[in-house]
Every structure is written in C-alpha cells, then in structure tokens.
Amino acid sequence: MKKKAELLRCKKNHIVGEVRWNGQRVPQVMVYRHAICEGESAPHNPLGPVTGQMNIPCSICGETRFWGISIPAAIYLVENMPGKMVFDFWQELLRRAKVEKPNVEVSDEPVS
Numbered sequence: 001m002k003k004k005a006e007l008l009r010c011k012k013n014h015i016v017g018e019v020r021w022n023g024q025r026v027p028q029v030m031v032y033r034h035a036i037c038e039g040e041s042a043p044h045n046p047l048g049p050v051t052g053q054m055n056i057p058c059s060i061c062g063e064t065r066f067w068g069i070s071i072p073a074a075i076y077l078v079e080n081m082p083g084k085m086v087f088d089f090w091q092e093l094l095r096r097a098k099v100e101k102p103n104v105e106v107s108d109e110p111v112s
C-alpha cells in the first residue's frame with residue numbers, strides 16, 4: 001500500500017506542498033507553485049522534488065514554511081554526488097573535525 005503524502009502548511013493553514021518518499025525511502029517535498037486551501041485538489045505541476053531544505057513561500061498569504069533536511073536525505077545527497085565531489089566533501093569534514101572540537105564532554109566515569 002502506498003504511503004499517503006503528508007501535507008505541509010503555512011502558519012495560516014494554506015497547503016504549500018507535500019512530502020513524499022522516493023524509492024530509497026528518502027523524504028522529499030513537492031513544492032506547490034500556488035498554495036491551496038483545505039479541500040482544494042493538489043496542483044498537477046509542483047516544483048521539485050526538493051531533497052535538501054527550503055523556506056517554502058505561501059503564494060496566498062506570503063508566510064513561509066521551513067522544510068528541513070533529514071539524515072536519510074543528507075546521506076542520499078552525499079551518496080549521489082559525483083566521485084570527486086564525495087572525496088572533497090569527506091576531506092572538508094575531516095579538516096573541520098580537526099579544527100573544531102565537538103562541544104561535548106566525554107567521561108570514562110559511569111553515569112550515576
């Protein structure tokens with residue numbers, strides 16, 4: 001059974017897009033060029049799919065709805081980079097890891 005699309009709404013409850021899952025179970029958003037109100041049928045020509053993140057503007061009221069990236073989407077984007085870009089990406093992550101210490105204290109003491 002196909003999973004039902006989750007609707008994205010602006011603060012005034014207009015529907016600005018819908019979340020779908022691609023064949024690799026990565027959430028993506030189909031952005032509506034023109035927002036719709038409850039009960040109206042979804043447009044046939046959405047923008048997208050957007051896999052990363054986006055401030056989606058509502059064409060009715062001008063509010064925006066933030067669509068944030070998920071861990072599966074981030075992994076999907078990296079895995080689909082061209083080979084050289086993947087190499088440069090990991091190099092950059094390693095460079096940053098050396099410079100910026102994580103803001104977490106690690107202790108060998110058992111948690112009480």
Ligand SMILES: [Zn+2]
Binds near residue numbers: 011
């Ligand atoms: Zn709106």
